[in-house]
Amino acid sequence: MPTVVEVVSLLAAVVATWTGVLVLRRSRTSPLALPLAVMMFGASSWATARALLHVARASVPGTVVLHYLVFPGAAAVTAAAYWYFVVLTGRRLSRRAAVLLLVHPTLLLAVLASNPWHEAFLRVAVDGGTVQVGVGPLYWLHSAYCYVLIGAGIALALAAMVRAVPGHRHVFVVAALAATVPAVGNVLTTLLAARPERPHLTPVFFLVSAAIWSWVERFGGHSATVPVSTRQVLEVLDDAVVVLDPRGRVLDANPAAHALLGDLQGVRLQEDGEALPRPARVAIDALRSGPGTLTTDSGAVLDVRVTPLTDAVGRAAGTVVVMRDVTELERLRAELVDQATRDGLTGLHNRRALEERLAAAADDAAASGRPLSVALLDVDHFKAVNDAHGHGVGDQVLAEVGRVLAESTGPGETSARLGGEEFVLLLPGLDPGAAARRAQDLRTRCAQIAVPARTGTVCVTVSAGVAALHPGGSPDDLLRTADEAMYAAKAAGRDRVACAGDPVRG
Incomplete structure (x- = not known):
């Protein structure tokens, strides 16, 4: 009758094989799938060899061969586990590292093939049809290498877990646990090596490990993606x-x-x-x-x-x-702000922007005692231009007047379109006389505007009113006074400049 350990070993082989087949289906989409599949197939080979030792006890050659066949599976598990941990931490297994990982299995196969001559790995003795197996120095070297490689892989995983984003840290915990469980079984088996009928517990622990990976593959999907580290997040x-x-x-x-x-x-x-x-x-x-x-x-x-x-x-x-x-x-924000404060036709500031700048300029004038003047301009007979030539030509006239104002606006000054055919030039630091001279220059330059139309060239004139801010006056008072002066210029015959409180000048 097979022992419980041997039955469990065979069950571990079945579960490991089934898990390896499931994982292998992801090999084209996940870099973790192939090393995990190799690990599972190696575990299956190891557990199968251990499980069949009971069946082959009657055959001395068969028992010896099965003892030898245990170790290639162990080498495959060790190399694949380290490979898996390297990929799990976001690295790529280099060609050189892959070659180095193959050195141990290759040397192991050579040592096992030649073991009957040197018995430096296993010491096999046959006593009355019973095979007694001891271990040699190369076995301990092989075991130490496997422990070190598995430990190095687990250390890589734990170090990467610290750097991983919180949502992926459990992936490293599961992987480290699944790799640690068989190693614990192997250590316990080694500690029990002095007993004649010692049970080999590693395949039993492989059942637990294979069950973990089977659950992960079925419900967790850890072999589908490599966890993301905080370093990767920072790099992108x-x-x-x-x-x-x-x-x-x-x-x-x-x-x-x-x-x-x-x-x-x-x-x-x-x-x-x-x-x-x-x-x-x-x-x-x-x-x-x-x-x-x-x-x-x-x-x-x-x-x-x-x-x-x-x-x-x-x-x-x-x-x-x-x-x-x-x-x-x-840049886009400034452009949007500029669009919100600019007149779409002329490009000058709109009424809202003028009110803000006029209020700020009035506060500054009141605090500093510097003069503040405005010139309000209105295009003469603009309705007649629209009626005779259409709104398209009228818009061109307004755009040209806006161009003249923009070109005449100095540092710290503001030119704006109030609406319709009315324009304002805000002149901080200028007294009414200087502001009137600026308005006269604008009137002269606007008179030179010529806009082509179907019936000929359209020329326009402007009338302007100039006013200064009086002590205690408000921005609204200033605009109202300039507006009254502008209407005085209109009443005097248009194409003129009127300064509040002064005679109208043509």
Whole structure:
């Protein structure tokens, strides 16, 4: 009768084979599938050889051969397990590493084939039809190599688990557990080696391991994808991420940070900025300025976020600086703001923007005592232009008047279209006399406008009213006074400039 251990070993072989076949179907879509399948098939070979030892006890040659056949499966499991852990941690098994992994199984097969002559691996003795098997020094060397390789793989997995995103960390725990269980069984078997009828527990533990992988493949799908590490996340981010220690020395920087700031590894950003590479000064400015936007020498606009790090007891552990290039976003934002404050036809500021700038200019004039004047212009007989030539020609006339105003607007001044055919030129720092001269220049230049039409060339004139802000006056008072002066110019015959309180001048 077969023992319980041998029955369980055969069951472990069946479960391992079934799991290996399931996993192998993913070999084209997952880099984890092939090493896991090899691991399962190696475990199946190992467990099968152990299970059949009872059947072959009556045959001395068969028993010896099965003892030899146990170890190639063990070598396959060991190499495949390490291969699996390497891939699981996001690495790629190089050609050189693959060749090195094959050295052990190759040498093992050669040693087993020649063992009857040197018995340095297994010491086989036949006593009355019973096969007694002992171990030699090469067996211990083989076992030590397997333990070290499995341990190295588990260490890789645990180290990668720390770096993995939280949602994928359980994958490493399951993999390490499934690889550790058979190793524990093998260690227990070795400790029991002094007993004559020692049970070999490794295949039994393989059943547990194979059951874990079977469950994972059926419900967890761990062989489908390689877990994502936080390093991988940082590497694909477009944001520049720089990690500093409490002294300001760069501990880490992702590729985006290197592309933006240059090589920062080991740089101490709290040193004199002039002693650092020029790109690194951007990071220094970011630390000094704190959260907000920062414009570099090249004109790039960076959105900067500075986050202090603390340890479990609240002590400073470092700083994370995240910089995002928002140059294009800021350009689009400025463009949208500009579109919201500009007149679509003439490109001048609209009434809303004028009111904001006029209010600010009035406050500044009241605080500084500097004069503030406005010139309000209106196109003469504009309705007749629209009636005679159409609104298309009328729009061209307004656009030309807007062009003249824009070209005549100096620094600190504002030109705007109030609506219809009315325009305003805001003149901070000018008294009424200087403002009237500017209005006369505008009137002269507008008289030179010539817009082609089907019936000939359309020429227009403008009437202007000039007013200055009086002490205690409001922006609305200023515009109303300029409007009254403009109507005075209209009443005096048009194509004139009227200054509030002064005679109308043609």
